[in-house]
Structures are given as C-alpha cells and as structure tokens.
Amino acid sequence: MAGVAEVIWGLATSHVPSIGAAMDRGKTEDPNWKDLFDGYAPARQWLAQHEPDVAIVVYNDHANGLDLDIVPTFGIGTADHYRVADEGYGPRQVPDVIGDPDLSLHLLESLVDENFDLTVFQELEVDHGLTVPLSVWTPDPGDAWPCPVVPILVNVIQYPQPTAARCYALGQALGRAIRSYGEDVTVGILGTGGMSHQLAGARAGFINPEFDAMWLEKIHTDPAALAALSREELIREAGSEGIELIMWLIMRGAMADEVTKVHSHYFLPASNTAAGIALFDNRAPQPA
Amino acid sequence: MAGVAEVIWGLATSHVPSIGAAMDRGKTEDPNWKDLFDGYAPARQWLAQHEPDVAIVVYNDHANGLDLDIVPTFGIGTADHYRVADEGYGPRQVPDVIGDPDLSLHLLESLVDENFDLTVFQELEVDHGLTVPLSVWTPDPGDAWPCPVVPILVNVIQYPQPTAARCYALGQALGRAIRSYGEDVTVGILGTGGMSHQLAGARAGFINPEFDAMWLEKIHTDPAALAALSREELIREAGSEGIELIMWLIMRGAMADEVTKVHSHYFLPASNTAAGIALFDNRAPQPA
Amino acid sequence: MTTAVAVAPPSPPIKGSPMSTNETGGRLNVPGTPIFDGQTSRRGLRLNKMLMSFRSAENRERFSADEAAYCAEFQLAPEQTQAVLDRDWTAMIDLGGSIFYVYKLAMMDGRSMQYLGGVFTGMTEEEFLAELRAGGRRG
Amino acid sequence: MTTAVAVAPPSPPIKGSPMSTNETGGRLNVPGTPIFDGQTSRRGLRLNKMLMSFRSAENRERFSADEAAYCAEFQLAPEQTQAVLDRDWTAMIDLGGSIFYVYKLAMMDGRSMQYLGGVFTGMTEEEFLAELRAGGRRG
Ligand SMILES: [Fe+3]
Ligand SMILES: [Fe+3]
Structure with a gap:
C-alpha cells in the first residue's frame, strides 16, 4: 500500500555553537543561560510527544564540512551516515547523524524536476549548524537522535546568497516533494540560524530586537512578506550573519499556509546573537 | 563610458577526448580522422576572423576535476587560472586556461538573482570536456588560448541531470546576464558534448544519425522543441552519454532567436561517438 | 514557435544481449542502458573514488604493486574488489562504477x-x- | 496575502568607528558591515584554506611550531602572513578572511x-x- 508523507511540524531555531557548548558543559542553569533553556522547555515537551519518522534540517556549514573552493547555493545530503565534524576542538560528544538516502533521493529528483539546481553531497560532515538544532529539539539523545535526518545546505556566507524569495520557493517545492513521497512517513522540518547578529566590522555586536519580533510574528502569519526582503534589507536589519534567517523560510515554505504556533521564545545574547525558537504544528485545521 | 557585452557567436562541438588525442599526436591526416578535421576547417577559418574578448565554455567534467562526493547541477568557475587536469596519462600539452573572474562574478550574481542555484568553483582543474572544444576552435594556440574563459559546468553524468528545458532557460538567463555586463566586450560561447553515443551496457556503441541530424537542424531553427525532450527520450534517442547534448541548449539559449548558421559538419565515429560541430553567427539581422 | 520533435516510440529490448548489465535503472527504463542514478552512485562511491585516484602516477604504482591491498584501503565491497581483480568490466558497472571512472582502470591496462x-x-x-x-x- | 514588511531606511554611518574594516562590499552598502562577496572570497581563498586547516590538531601543532613557514606553505600573500603573525584580526577580515575561518585562529589563542x-x-x-x-x- 502506497502511503503519503506528511510534514507534522516545523521548528525554527538558532544554531549558535555556544548553545550546544552550554549544554555539553552542563551550564544550562547558569544565570546567563537559564532563561534560554527555560524558554525551550515547552517546545521540547511538545516535540517529545510528536516524534516524526524522519527530520529535514535546513542549515549552513561554517568552515567545517565545506571549504570555500566549492560554494553551492543549495545542497542536499544523500548519505546514510553523517559524521559530526571536528570544528577544531574535537567533535561534539553527540551521536552521529543517520541519513535517509531514499527520501533524500526522492527529494532531489523532485526538486531538480522543479528547477532547483541542487548540489548532491554523497559525503558530508555536519557541524554545529545541524547538531545544535538537534540538541535544541532533543537535549538528551542518548546513543542516537530520535530519527534519521536529511540535511539541506544553504549558502548564507558568501554573496550572492539565494534570495529570500528563492528560499521560500524552495520550501514550497520541498513541501510538494514530501507530499509526493509514496511512503507513509511523518516528517519534522527544522529551519535554523539567526536571529539578528553581526560578527565582524565596526557594526559587530549589532542586534535588532524589533526586527526579530517582526520576523517571529510574520514567519507564522505572513512568510511571503519576509520572502520579499532583499539581501541588503536583510543584512542591514538583521546583520551580516543574521541573513541566515532566510533558512527559516525554507522550513516555513514546506508547511501549510495556515499553521498553529505551539510555542516561541526570544533570548539574547547567546554568544553575539539574538536567539529565537518558534515551533509550529502543521496539522492545524485549514480554514473553510 | 559603460559599454555593452555582446555574444558574437556560438559554437556547438563534441568534446570527445580522442579528438584532442588525434590532434596532440598529429593524426589529423589519418584516414580515420581526416574527414572530421576537414569538416572543422571552414569553422576554424571563420572563427580566426572573429576573435572574441572572452569565451564561455559550457561543459562537464569526467572524473578529473570533480569527484562524486559533491555533484553540482550547475557550476561556474570564478578563478583567474584553471590548470589543465592530468586525466591519468599526464596533462594534455596545451596551455592552461586563463579566467575572467570579473565576468564570472557578474554572471554568477545575475544568474543567482534569476533563481539559478549555481555552485561557485574558486578552484578547478579543467579536463578534455573544456580543452578539446578549445582545440576544435583553435588547433594551434601556441602559448595561450585566444582569450580568457569562463567555465560553466553541468551535471550530465549522474541522474537526475537538469532537464533540457532547464538548460535552455539557463542559457536564456545567461544571455540576459551577458547583455547586462557593463563592459564593452565581445563574447563567444561554446556548448559542448555529444552527439549520440553510449559507452556501457548491452547497447554500448549505440549511435543515432537520424536523431543527430534532427538535433543539428533544430538547434539552429527551433531549440525550444529540443528543450521539450525528457531525460528518458534523450537517453533513448541519443544514448546514455548522448544526453550531454543538453549543454548545447545552454549555448543556444544565450543567443538570439534568429541566428545565422556559418557551418556545420557531422562525422562518425570519433572513438565511440558521433561527432558534430555547428557554428552560429549571433549578429544576424533580426527579422523586421 | 515550438514544434513537437518526433522521437521514436520506446525500442523493444535488444535481443540476445550477452551481458548482465542492469537493463533498467532508477526512474528511467531504456533497455540495454545502465542509468547512473543516485542509488547506483551510492553503491559505487568507494569504487569510483578508487578509480579516480588513478589520475596520479604514484597511486597507479601503489595499486599495481598490490591491487587487493589498494582496494582494501578504499574500503571496497568484496564483490567490487573481485570485479577489479578479475577485470570484470560488466560487474564493475553493475556494482556502481561510472564508465568514466572505470575507463581509468582500462587505460592503465x-x-x-x-x-x-x-x-x-x-x-x-x-x-x-x-x-x-x-x-x-x-x- | 502578502503585506509589505516595514524596514527602516538605510542607517547613517556609525560615528567614530575606530577600525578600518571595509565599510562597503560588493554590490551592497551597509555601513560598518564587511560583505563577504566573490571578490573578497577570491582575495581570501588561501588565507581561509589555511584557517580551515586548523580543524586538525596536527595542523595546529605544525602552525604553532613555525607560523611563518605554515603561512608560506599555504602561499599566503605577505600582508596576510603579517596579519596572521600580528593577530591583526581587522586586517585578516580586510584581506579576505571570513569571520568563521578567522575565528578558528582566535579559538587556538x-x-x-x-x-x-x-x-x-x-x-x-x-x-x-x-x-x-x-x-x-x-x-
Ligand atoms: Fe550559522
Ligand atoms: Fe562528455
């Protein structure tokens, strides 16, 4: 019996390495961190009761899995196993990531047929951009993450990044690709990165809570409005590294037009970054 | 004074390694090869009188510059220098390829803004897929090829290849990108590969002259019809390796709707391949 | 203006094909035609990596000195190693070799x-x- | 339905920025904000390659044993080598370093x-x- 794959939830979350480090070093009760992790708790509880069969993590690499000699705009992993990268101080002590090559190849074929020019990664080491969001979702994975993962990579580091509109369109095509997968699986999708921050230059330390509040609201209610922002607007309003928020639009595009917000939380600073989390239930009743 | 860049010609040509080898070993008068090289002569004479400022070569790599761990659908080189790859028997004794990073980055930015998800190659060794077409154009380059080159790479080896329609659309966007380059330069564009051939399987040795004749005609007069062919039709009619003919559509898409054929020639076999050449003048008067 | 291109209907399978290369592949079905698709490429990844390494003379020499050990170094599956040692070209394709990679071994020979x-x-x-x-x- | 998102007009340049990181980059102009564009990445390619090599402990040790020699091995431009030796973080960014790569050296320190x-x-x-x-x- 052929089934139908379904996105059951979408999770937007920052992937700042220091969030992982705070967990790895048992500092989650530290006064500088407690509010962040308290803010994660409701999302984690809901997620623990809604475990998908497979997760798609939209993220970017940070000089760990990829070099700058080859910079793909969009990539997808098709491996059955992704090792956790050594970012320069030993790999994080978290489980390696198990892949789902069948789903990866289905998504690849669907997306290439929809004119998305993906780069295929048959080998890939995953860095904090992917593993920190898994930790935000599942703080104590034990020997294994809750389910297999399909990594989707986005160039957010080197101009020209894909436009916000292109990311949103990719998400919409990804949603169609998931729904056309003839297997009866549930899918969680994670859009990672952000929120506003800038690491270098005279404007280093830039954070924009007003913009972030707007983004947290509209990613729920009006993602198409966010998709209309230009690179320059994003960098000006969210900082040169905050532009990575475009990855949230891929997650959001794969979901229904109307979704139910389960929980969101905003915290700063996580390292030099404003950290946000937003969890959406995709199985909300559609308006009549 | 800002200028306007202009595509002055398009050259479609096979890139079979044995064509390069026949030239490198002085076998062009050999009875098995003479008709091929005689067929190149009128194109070469015209091209020698129409030297562009820069060339764009659309090609694919064959296990020399790229490994299969990363398979980009479309790539573009942005380097100032591309070394000739050692394909396993020493590099071809031809000049290294000089790049044009400014044009590369202009094309990249334009094409990403037009929703083509290119992969950027800052380092790249180029194999026969790129150097044989340069030799077809310029048999005796001396110390240097006639002009700098921008390489555009296409995945034609691993399914799913980009569709023919996507390649044609990329070519059309490439034409717009060239015309928006604010420098007064002339551009030659090469679409490489084909024609019909199949290297492996029980159907190895497959060649389809009727299909090739149709393709040679319609690449001139009706490329959109070729762009409508599916991967399966292309592989069935042109062979599993003949699908690389889709790269001709990128060249053709960058040219005007109406072009003048300068010369074409068809020859077989070059190694296991039907070899074609077709040269088009892009400065034909447009219909009123 | 676009006109439809006439292409022939699907060909019948080639009769009497003596070899066992897989007749169909992935989502496509063209008789007698191996399709190098994602699953094939996954199967052949280590084999193809080894074959690509033959670009360098030093690697070719190391392979020739002890072919089985070189295959082991690239973690080939046992049947891939056997196909390489036996120069079973059809098996190499069946086991995920890309013809462009397999050809590098043929050139060495x-x-x-x-x-x-x-x-x-x-x-x-x-x-x-x-x-x-x-x-x-x-x- | 899509509504326009209100974003602020371009900010005036930040006053009194004490450092010389390039104020604009590529096609974008955001004051105080280095843009890591294609030309920047070309300029910084060898520097960033060297910085990425610090993922491995062995490379970190080799660098520490003779920093200038390690820079030479990666063919850094003289001013890039100087910036690395001097830990001139602003110059590293100006000379094409990506902050994610430059940070690997900072972590070593x-x-x-x-x-x-x-x-x-x-x-x-x-x-x-x-x-x-x-x-x-x-x-
Ligand atoms: Fe990031
Ligand atoms: Fe080819």
Missing part, C-alpha cells in the same frame, strides 16, 4: 573504450570497432 | 567571539559583552 564496448556487447574489439565504423549500433 | 567583537569595535571584551547583555549594539 592499455585497453581502449572500443575494447570495453566489445566486452559489454559480447564482441571482439575489432568487431565492435567495425560496427562503429559502419555507422554505429542501433537498438 | 583562547580568544572568544566577544573578544573579536571588542577588537572590531574598539572596546575591551568586557565592554563589548556588556553591550551585548544590554540588548546588543544598534547602528
């Missing part, structure tokens, strides 16, 4: 693409070449 | 991203951290 074509089709190199010179094979 | 932020903005690490904790810098 002094074999031509026409020789490989003969192997894939159950002919001698001369017979295969004669068919190419007569206008290529149909099917 | 036991420096935090807040320390780097202080350098880029002419503050001590403590001052910079205090501004972050107060809600981040505007501009």
